[in-house]
Amino acid sequence: MSKTAALTLKDLSCTFHVQGGLFQPARHVRAVDRISFTLEEGGVLGIVGESGCGKTTLARMILGLQNPTSGEAFVHGQRLSELDRRARARLIQPVFQDPFSSLNPKHRIKDIVALPLRAQGRFEPQEIERRTAAILERVGLSTEQGRRLPAELSGGQRQRVAIARALILEPRIVVCDEPTSALDVSVQAQILNLLGELRRDLKLTYVFISHNLAVVEHVASEVMVMYLGRMVERNTTASLFKQPRHPYTQALLASVLTPEPGLGLPDVGLGDTMPDPSNIPSGCRFHPRCLKAQPQCATITPSPSTPSDRAMVECHLF
Amino acid sequence: MSPILEVKNLAVRFGPTLAVRNASFTVQKGETHCIVGESGCGKSVTALAIMNLLARNGQRDAKAIQFSGQDILAYSDRQMEDVRGNRMAMIFQEPMTSLNPSYTVGSQMTEVLRRHHNTTRDKAEQRAIALMQRVGITAPQMRLGQYPHQLSGGLRQRVMIAMALMCDPELLIADEPTTALDVTVQAQILRLLAELKQELGLGILLITHDLGIVARVADHVSVMYAGEVIESGRTADLFANPTHPYTRGLIDCVPVPGKIKPGEALGSIPGTVPVIKDGFSGCAFRFRCAHASEVCTQAAPRREIGPDHVVHCHLPRQGADQ
Numbered sequence: 001m002s003k004t005a006a007l008t009l010k011d012l013s014c015t016f017h018v019q020g021g022l023f024q025p026a027r028h029v030r031a032v033d034r035i036s037f038t039l040e041e042g043g044v045l046g047i048v049g050e051s052g053c054g055k056t057t058l059a060r061m062i063l064g065l066q067n068p069t070s071g072e073a074f075v076h077g078q079r080l081s082e083l084d085r086r087a088r089a090r091l092i093q094p095v096f097q098d099p100f101s102s103l104n105p106k107h108r109i110k111d112i113v114a115l116p117l118r119a120q121g122r123f124e125p126q127e128i129e130r131r132t133a134a135i136l137e138r139v140g141l142s143t144e145q146g147r148r149l150p151a152e153l154s155g156g157q158r159q160r161v162a163i164a165r166a167l168i169l170e171p172r173i174v175v176c177d178e179p180t181s182a183l184d185v186s187v188q189a190q191i192l193n194l195l196g197e198l199r200r201d202l203k204l205t206y207v208f209i210s211h212n213l214a215v216v217e218h219v220a221s222e223v224m225v226m227y228l229g230r231m232v233e234r235n236t237t238a239s240l241f242k243q244p245r246h247p248y249t250q251a252l253l254a255s256v257l258t259p260e261p262g263l264g265l266p267d268v269g270l271g272d273t274m275p276d277p278s279n280i281p282s283g284c285r286f287h288p289r290c291l292k293a294q295p296q297c298a299t300i301t302p303s304p305s306t307p308s309d310r311a312m313v314e315c316h317l318f
Numbered sequence: 319m320s321p322i323l324e325v326k327n328l329a330v331r332f333g334p335t336l337a338v339r340n341a342s343f344t345v346q347k348g349e350t351h352c353i354v355g356e357s358g359c360g361k362s363v364t365a366l367a368i369m370n371l372l373a374r375n376g377q378r379d380a381k382a383i384q385f386s387g388q389d390i391l392a393y394s395d396r397q398m399e400d401v402r403g404n405r406m407a408m409i410f411q412e413p414m415t416s417l418n419p420s421y422t423v424g425s426q427m428t429e430v431l432r433r434h435h436n437t438t439r440d441k442a443e444q445r446a447i448a449l450m451q452r453v454g455i456t457a458p459q460m461r462l463g464q465y466p467h468q469l470s471g472g473l474r475q476r477v478m479i480a481m482a483l484m485c486d487p488e489l490l491i492a493d494e495p496t497t498a499l500d501v502t503v504q505a506q507i508l509r510l511l512a513e514l515k516q517e518l519g520l521g522i523l524l525i526t527h528d529l530g531i532v533a534r535v536a537d538h539v540s541v542m543y544a545g546e547v548i549e550s551g552r553t554a555d556l557f558a559n560p561t562h563p564y565t566r567g568l569i570d571c572v573p574v575p576g577k578i579k580p581g582e583a584l585g586s587i588p589g590t591v592p593v594i595k596d597g598f599s600g601c602a603f604r605f606r607c608a609h610a611s612e613v614c615t616q617a618a619p620r621r622e623i624g625p626d627h628v629v630h631c632h633l634p635r636q637g638a639d640q
Contacts, residue, residue: 050500051471154590155357175575184356184527189571189586211501214530214573218584241575255505257530258574261557265509265534268502 005077006173006205007039007062012058012071018278027278031057033229034071039173041076044199044206046220046237048213048252052277057211059177062207065102076172086120091271094167097133097178099158103150110146113164116276120169124256129177131168156187160194167198175207179276180215212254217241222310224250228275228285235311245313247290282315292317321523322347322489323368330360330367330545331377336594337363339545343538345489350515350522352536352553354529354568358591360545361525365491368523369406370398386488403433407482411494413474417466423477424462430484440556442484449480453510454516472503479510486518489493508535529572533557538626541565545601548618551627561629564603601632609633 014032017269033056039045047055060066060074064080068228072081073277083091093116095316096102103112114132117123123131136146150158159179166174176195180188196219199206212215216237225233225248233246244250254266270289275281281288287297297316304314323345330338344353353361367378380558383391388402402408410416418426427449428442437445443462450458453476466474476493480488492511496504510536516523532539533553540550541562549562559568568623570585571622578584589606601607604614611632616628 024362047434050502090535154588185529185568185571186356186587187590188589189573189584192573193586194581212573213501217575218573218578251502255501257505257508257528257534258576259533259557259572260527260567260574261553263534265512266505267509268505270502270506293410 004041006041006043007207008074009037010072010075011036011057011068012061014061029278030229030280032061032279032300035231037224037234039205041205042203043222044208044220045121046216046223047173047207047209047226048211048216048223048300049226052275053226058175058267059175059207059209062093063092089110089116090169091171092173092175093169095162095176095179099155099162103229105150106130111147112161113168116169135164135168153257155183156190158288159183159191161216163194167202173205173207177209178211181210181212190211195219199257213252214258220310225252228280230278230285230314232286232315233313239311245307245318246284246315247292321345322386323384323523323630325368326381328364328367328378328380328383330363330372332375336596337545338367339594341547343540343547343550345521347521348515348519349537350524351538352524352526352532352541353540353542354526354532355542356527356591358544361542362383362493364508365493365523369402369408369491383613386428393441403430404485406489406491407487407489409478409482409492409495411497413471413478413498414466415480417474419466422462423464423466427481427484430481433484445483445484446480449483453480455480469497472507475499483514487520489521489523491523506527529569544591546602546630548603549629551624555624561623562631563607563609
């Protein structure tokens with residue numbers, strides 16, 4: 001327990017107000033609902049869940065791009081809401097999903113990468129140039145590629161640029177939101193390997209969002225499963241994959257298609273009604289899709305239980 | 319089994335760029351044939367070429383494209399229009415962009431049947447409702463009056479599938495049908511396609527980059543690289559004995575829970591797919607291949623390494639060695 005906490009979330013919530021149509025009342029969408037979590041320095045937190053479960057909103061709050069409605073996030077012991085933009089940028093940086101839209105198409109690669117340094121406003125031009133060249137080399141891009149425009153690079157190379165830009169300020173935490181889902185498998189493997197090397201060499205902490213559980217299993221040390229804004233299960237990666245407790249986690253794991261012929265297609269059994277974040281079911285929010293639902297699940301909200309030190313599950317079965 | 323689609327020596331060029339080169343494969347009735355490869359390998363262009371939907375600057379050339387015993391290569395545009403959406407249906411990757419946002423689901427679904435079979439609106443609507451029920455859409459009557467933006471991604475893809483089935487096609491071409499969907503929905507949609515294949519004896523040409531999907535749904539696989547089919551075979555054979563270094567590399571790239579120890583690197587293929595221009599010769603994978611040698615500058619020979627299992631490589635490697 002000697003490790004220090006890199007990231008602490010305390011009852012973090014975010015509610016959006018959606019304007020209704022002409023004849024519809026305004027609605028409240030609780031995108032993230034009272035999430036608490038502690039991530040140790042050097043750890044990788046994998047966040048998984050279907051689209052609309054609030055994982056990107058959670059990431060935006062961790063990055064300080066979205067103000068929480070209630071609750072607090074602490075980065076290395078400092079209250080995130082009390083840090084100014086520059087200080088926050090030195091601690092925590094993002095890598096986004098789509099390298100085709102997250103890089104300014106009119107800027108040269110080396111300028112894109114150097115921008116966070118320039119924005120800090122306290123580095124000499126030579127220092128900026130030296131650091132840019134070093135970080136480009138570190139992520140496997142040549143000086144010549146640094147002079148190009150984003151359109152002249154492939155998807156994998158662009159994601160390397162996004163990683164270089166995130167790392168140039170030597171942050172402590174990197175939030176990766178689906179960093180490889182727009183890439184081919186062969187390129188995805190290159191990027192995942194690069195992220196792994198950088199984490200070890202630079203002692204980084206990652207928050208890693210993905211809908212691909214096989215990828216999460218490969219990179220994460222701990223996994224958080226989100227469903228309609230709630231954290232429904234949390235555990236160390238090894239334990240979660242060995243013993244998924246929540247029926248939703250079980251369904252997610254069952255739906256991973258591994259390249260093993262002869263196994264056929266899994267019957268996930270989640271039904272075809274997709275959850276609606278603006279109309280969260282009563283009781284356990286997963287009960288309409290749950291195969292193991294009991295009468296109480298529709299009325300009583302389950303409270304979190306901790307089957308072991310590192311594990312949390314929110315389900316009436318536990 | 320009889321072939322529903324036989325593509326022989328298909329080539330597609332866009333100006334000097336060769337997008338597909340000498341691709342041959344067969345889709346049997348009641349069978350799923352997967353084309354797998356990285357982006358830019360020509361898999362989508364192959365599908366478009368079969369349907370004669372290439373962009374204006376695309377030129378296609380082939381020995382034959384036999385559909386249900388007839389060579390559709392020579393078909394006029396008018397003849398092709400009667401085939402497309404009727405006997406040969408398609409599902410595209412992004413169900414949002416392939417549905418027209420300003421028409422209701424019902425009018426788009428019934429249009430196919432009314433256009434091809436001159437059916438009355440009532441009859442077409444009945445068929446649409448029946449098919450929507452078949453593909454697992456609840457409250458189909460209500461859905462008919464809705465617009466695409468009112469449906470979830472999974473629901474839209476189900477609508478696309480139901481629409482593709484309106485005219486009882488013999489062949490379904492699905493280009494990355496589940497890439498935009500959640501994993502949970504992906505499994506449901508693929509199960510649905512597998513059931514329909516069984517029930518209706520459909521031939522399915524499924525285009526994907528995901529080897530997990532290939533392993534679970536395909537009967538036959540063609541691996542494409544830089545416009546060529548570099549290895550093909552029955553799914554079980556291909557995964558049991560992947561022979562082309564590219565096929566092996568692709569399989570090693572896929573993260574599988576429990577396969578790799580924490581901290582260990584995934585297998586990866588360095589570099590990217592090259593663009594093939596006029597005058598290119600030799601094996602296109604040699605620039606990224608760990609086993610490349612002098613001989614690889616010559617065209618790779620076609621070798622049969624098992625029943626139905628064909629590889630294009632100078633180095634036939636045995637399943638046992640590494």
